[in-house]
Amino acid sequence: MPHYKLTYFNLRGRAEIIRYLFAYSGKQYEDHRIEAADWPKIKPTIPFGKVPILEVDGVIIHQSLAIARYLAREAGVAGKTPVEQALVDAIVDTIDDFMTLFPWAEKNQDVR
Numbered sequence: 001m002p003h004y005k006l007t008y009f010n011l012r013g014r015a016e017i018i019r020y021l022f023a024y025s026g027k028q029y030e031d032h033r034i035e036a037a038d039w040p041k042i043k044p045t046i047p048f049g050k051v052p053i054l055e056v057d058g059v060i061i062h063q064s065l066a067i068a069r070y071l072a073r074e075a076g077v078a079g080k081t082p083v084e085q086a087l088v089d090a091i092v093d094t095i096d097d098f099m100t101l102f103p104w105a106e107k108n109q110d111v112r
Contacts, residue, residue: 004029006067008052009036014064014099015052017092021068025075065092 004022008015010033022029034042034051043049047062054060054067061067072078072088079085 001027002057003055005032005055006030006052007032007034007046007055009034009039017068017095018052018054018064018071021071021075021077024077025071027071027074065096068092 004027006015006018006022006029008018012019019031046053047060050062052064052067053062054070061070069078069089069092072092077088079088
């Protein structure tokens, strides 16, 4: 069985769907959470300077949707036919549209 290590900030955000897929599939993984204060020194070591990343036996996969699609295929929930796969992709892309609307950088909690 592969060794999985998910690296993301200590919050839900773009890694949450990945965590849901791990929970759904029952696969064990290392949930490495980065604190905001540590990010400046960690960022240069991350491909493209963005998280989440998933290490699978030492191979780094970046981009949250690529990771989610990979795990969905591994869990058997990515669709069995091309039409089912397109419907699953549409759901994933809709979630991504929603995620881009969230004011991640907003400091005012009332606005956020």
